[in-house]
Amino acid sequence: MAVRVGVLGTGRIGRMHASIVAQQLQDAELAVVYDADVGVAQRVGRDFGVPVAGSVDEVLADPSVDAVAICTPTGLHADQVVAAAGAGKAIFCEKPVSLELSQVVRALNAVRDAGVPFLIGFNQRFDPGHGAVAAAVRDGRIGHPQLVRITSRDTEPPPVEYARGSGGIFLDMTIHDFDMARFVVGSEVLEVYAAGAVLISPELGAIDDFDTVVVTLVHENGCLTTIDGSRRAVYGYDQRVEAFGSAGVVVSENPHVNAAVVRDEHGSHGATLNFPFLDRYAMSYVAEWAEFVSAVRERRTPSVSVDDALPPVLIALAAGISIREHRPVSIAEIVEASCPASGQSALDFRA
Amino acid sequence: MAVRVGVLGTGRIGRMHASIVAQQLQDAELAVVYDADVGVAQRVGRDFGVPVAGSVDEVLADPSVDAVAICTPTGLHADQVVAAAGAGKAIFCEKPVSLELSQVVRALNAVRDAGVPFLIGFNQRFDPGHGAVAAAVRDGRIGHPQLVRITSRDTEPPPVEYARGSGGIFLDMTIHDFDMARFVVGSEVLEVYAAGAVLISPELGAIDDFDTVVVTLVHENGCLTTIDGSRRAVYGYDQRVEAFGSAGVVVSENPHVNAAVVRDEHGSHGATLNFPFLDRYAMSYVAEWAEFVSAVRERRTPSVSVDDALPPVLIALAAGISIREHRPVSIAEIVEASCPASGQSALDFRA
Amino acid sequence: MAVRVGVLGTGRIGRMHASIVAQQLQDAELAVVYDADVGVAQRVGRDFGVPVAGSVDEVLADPSVDAVAICTPTGLHADQVVAAAGAGKAIFCEKPVSLELSQVVRALNAVRDAGVPFLIGFNQRFDPGHGAVAAAVRDGRIGHPQLVRITSRDTEPPPVEYARGSGGIFLDMTIHDFDMARFVVGSEVLEVYAAGAVLISPELGAIDDFDTVVVTLVHENGCLTTIDGSRRAVYGYDQRVEAFGSAGVVVSENPHVNAAVVRDEHGSHGATLNFPFLDRYAMSYVAEWAEFVSAVRERRTPSVSVDDALPPVLIALAAGISIREHRPVSIAEIVEASCPASGQSALDFRA
């Protein structure tokens, strides 16, 4: 039986998820959509031939709905995760769960208590190239990982109103790279050092955000990761991952728009990279959904789940303190600051 | 209003076309399917939620059907093209129209008389890489084309029963490359020389077919094209096009399964190429359909149409004679042999 | 003890050989140079600090000279090979030995009779990339070879006076590719088909030569080789070799002038290929000399020797007949034409 999915929030990203569920998966079907903007929801409902719900509660109360995709604004994620978990629905949640640590913890605890399948939307793990890098490390093909480099360059800065509510570049953009570092290295991050600049968008500088950043991560196993991030690469969406180890190196390069190369008397000339991130990562979103649907059908934990939802938020918060206080910041410091009284930290999901 | 398409023939390739029409196009919808094997048709109809017709005539008689996709065995194409043209339907026809020259001519004349939009299924023109090669030539980026090389290597020989009815390697496989040569060079082929061997599949040799071929084409504008074809490349589907000219060269390389490369003490190691041709050319089929649907809506001739359907068949027939008679064969010879009496050749579609 | 080398002919190619012997080899030293143009010889002698001989005989009579490099015009090679063999010198001979078959045979027989080490200057075998292709085939990494493609594109047509005496494009330029085909496939050529055009240099056309050619070779082991050759690639010296077989494919790509690539909003941009062939093949010439010197010191046959000197000439002659008579030509036909009376062919060096 197909997994019936309700999509909450049908803006750009929610519409894309609805389209994958409706059209590209064998074992899933789009059951219902909801958006606070009724007109937006109706357009998506019409395009994919599914009903529009009047509220989140209506979706959660529908016994024929097996799973929800939470694609609403970040500020609503935590409450919706808690409600969906309470309703016993499987949950596909866009990243991050929340910009506030306490909310992340509350939501993840609700998921744990309910025992429902939960996938956190770090889709880049499902990119064929990046996935092959992580697999090469896991399979020992490069030996013990020693140095990881992640290139993370977007094509345009976000509108400043969006950026204002996004938690800044670390919680909005490089959070994917923090997850990638954990995924590729296979070891938790202990310490963060971040440097940054405003070289592209003075508007971002005006709200104390950055558009150009460099982050150094120290992992438990001794590996060092560097991430360089930019809000604007004019040549297309540039996303590469490289893992260097005792027995070799593995690199995931960008695909080009097409594979044609012209050579003339001036040199060789190829296509640009892909521009919109939805194009660059189209395959990853489908693979991400395939993993979620398969996990729901097999009643198992998805490959990127509760234990992966919190650490990137911790790293992003540490990076924010590091760049402002101009010093390396340990993850332990962030955890302790958030729950000073607890001996057994509420954040330790791995215990 | 969406273009409503009936798919005739729902085997492997027909099912793929049905799936594109049903799921991946904005302006088209799958109206009905038909297959001589009712069970096969019913499975496809159920999967895409459309009715199954009891006969081709039933599809052609349906006034709500705007276009048909002819995906039946080659031997049926010509009659179905004639019938569909007579019914005023737009026609998407898998290649080739027929293995017999007279049938090709009859079918194309019917299309001309009816004035319906007609697309012949040389999907490889719509591959982003090969398309960029042709565009580079057309735009003058490599100057006057002088040498073209086409690499055309399949992943497995066909079953011998299939091969027997396919007209041989030139009409079945390299016909795509003959079309590509015309498309990229932008000039008709005058003469063909073919050499071949049986190195992979003795069964193919036993029915006087070849599995390994090299073809030299001489174009009207002086350009020379070489094609090398093989029925089995163990490393994946290998399809490259290179055009060399007075001002440069343009090359379309194969995409890899993924972009990750491992380097170790033995060297560098990347992924294979894609294996099934449906994967290698997935994007090209969607782009081909987009062109067809747009042409139908705009009531114009598709970019690969009547004038492109016959020449590759002529080249394939010339290649067959060349390889058996061990000599270069001109296209004029094939045309003259087929209509000895006519002063104004019935084949001259460009007049 | 170092091998003492006399260089006969110190034009562009002879001067380069003198420079390698003088400066880049451990176990060889430049002993003396000779050129019919005394001024040219004196300049080279001065630059490398060696004496200038007054005649070829003077060089051959010098007991301290172990080996000669024959870099004179092609018409003089055969006589000089015979004389050097008679004098017991090891011989490094630029290709081809002669444009006339009978002269090639006479010279090679003299070498055989004298038993001196002889290397024929097919330097491209020593290119690291092409050499790795041949090694991959020899080692079975691609299985049984089935299709070989050789790209051979020069950067400028030769002066017409030079071309007139060169024997035409097949004996002057593609002779390297004929040797490469034998080297890579590891099997003799049985038959040749050549097509050609004059698209670059009408002057070459005026002397019945071609500037653009495509050649198909059929090998004894069933492999088919295609060569495409051009006298002018505006983007640099383009020399690639690809061998496809039952277990894979191996490709040797061109090195670029440098490895830097720029990406901007228009795409990616890299350097041209190398322009002068002396740059493209610099490493190959040094490796060729290392092989020759090592063979002389070890009193063994060099890796490219008497048995390799004749076949490329035969293939070139067959290609010339093929392109003019517009038909495939067998090597056997060339051999028989050259020695009609002999039952046991004088050309059969492999017997």
Place this chain on the structure above:
Amino acid sequence: MAVRVGVLGTGRIGRMHASIVAQQLQDAELAVVYDADVGVAQRVGRDFGVPVAGSVDEVLADPSVDAVAICTPTGLHADQVVAAAGAGKAIFCEKPVSLELSQVVRALNAVRDAGVPFLIGFNQRFDPGHGAVAAAVRDGRIGHPQLVRITSRDTEPPPVEYARGSGGIFLDMTIHDFDMARFVVGSEVLEVYAAGAVLISPELGAIDDFDTVVVTLVHENGCLTTIDGSRRAVYGYDQRVEAFGSAGVVVSENPHVNAAVVRDEHGSHGATLNFPFLDRYAMSYVAEWAEFVSAVRERRTPSVSVDDALPPVLIALAAGISIREHRPVSIAEIVEASCPASGQSALDFRA
């Protein structure tokens, strides 16, 4: 007239420089060699046919010697620079001038006072790929530089005795990368943050050195540079430079040992990178010497000279403090610490 060069120190690197001067330059000749180990000097003298001096003073006193190449152990560089400057010789000095800041300043001041041409041996600037990266930035092809990444991975850790006297990984190995950052970005470094680990060679850890490092540099113009360095890449010498800016990116990739790629059913397989750094950078050393000789002949300052000798040492010292004190360190702090009393810093060579 050729520039006559005396080589001081004929160990591995000195012998290589002697060989370039003796054999590969048009306008220079090797005049004399000296080494504290007479046997070593005699072997080099014999191989290149030049006399061996009994002392450095003997070389400096020889009026026929125009220039010296200082290739002795680092601890001797400063005194020899001062002596050579006093003798009016042009100076080619291997990096670094000294591990002690005061010695660097003393030596550079002597060079300034004498007005002799001086080249500091940052040969990697002369690599064709890295040079093309720097040129692309200088020419504005990538706009304003924002992010630079340098990959610097050696093939084997040095012997621990060598490492002990080398000043550690920052002064011995990454000093080249500190120079490269200045060269490519075209702007001075203001601040350094370094992280490191001992993952390869516990012996290096035992002498408080590191084998794996990551360095973040902040430049005056706002650009951020990251360097990752390792003492052992098992796949060959890995040296890449990437500059990202407002208008694009430019990347210098590693050349491979050869350009052949095999594809089989498991994927694609290419050669390793070059192993010994002398191979990887062979062309750069020759180009470096060409620049030096040309500067001496034209009595001008070489392109990498006095102003470039000190900053990489300052950056290396700052990196050493950063990694030990676990904090970002400004270059200003290093300068002030070295000359606490001086208002006008003795180190400010750019004033």
